Amino acid sequence: MSWLHGPSGTGKSVIAYTLASRCRQNNILAGSFFFSRRHANCRHARSLVFALAYQLGRSQPQAKKKIIEALDSDPGIISPSRDLREQFARLLIEPLEAVNWHSPSRVFVIDAIDQC
Numbered sequence: 845m846s847w848l849h850g851p852s853g854t855g856k857s858v859i860a861y862t863l864a865s866r867c868r869q870n871n872i873l874a875g876s877f878f879f880s881r882r883h884a885n886c887r888h889a890r891s892l893v894f895a896l897a898y899q900l901g902r903s904q905p906q907a908k909k910k911i912i913e914a915l916d917s918d919p920g921i922i923s924p925s926r927d928l929r930e931q932f933a934r935l936l937i938e939p940l941e942a943v944n945w946h947s948p949s950r951v952f953v954i955d956a957i958d959q960c
Contacts, residue, residue, distance in 0.1 A: 860955035867951045874950035875899030889928055896952060897935040903950070907939035914938065 848856050857878065867873035875896040901908035914921055914934045921934055 857955050860953050863951075864953040867953065872949065872951050874903055874952050876953040876955075878955040890924065890931065892954065893928065893931050893935055894922065897939065900936065900939060904939075904943050906943045910939035910942040911935055 848859060850856055860876075860878070864873060864876040876899070877892045877895050879892070897911055901911045918934070920926060921931060
């Protein structure tokens, strides 16, 4: 894990976007999410979980299977009233654990987490 921090306006988001673009070009991007106070659907951690689960499922068939199993067995897992930790575990952690990872590693890029 790498953590980029610094004062507002110093280019952290540009670096994160560039990193995500390069990872996508090299086929190692597992998912990305850019928090934003300006966009309602990019303000909440729940949106992060759903977006990363969707992207992970698209890029990793083993994870996709686990995500579909979670949704089939408990459709309410995506309800806003559900515990975020449970959603994170069922839709991200368990699918990530199901993947038989080989080189190269996959990367998640998350920007402006302090905005949520």
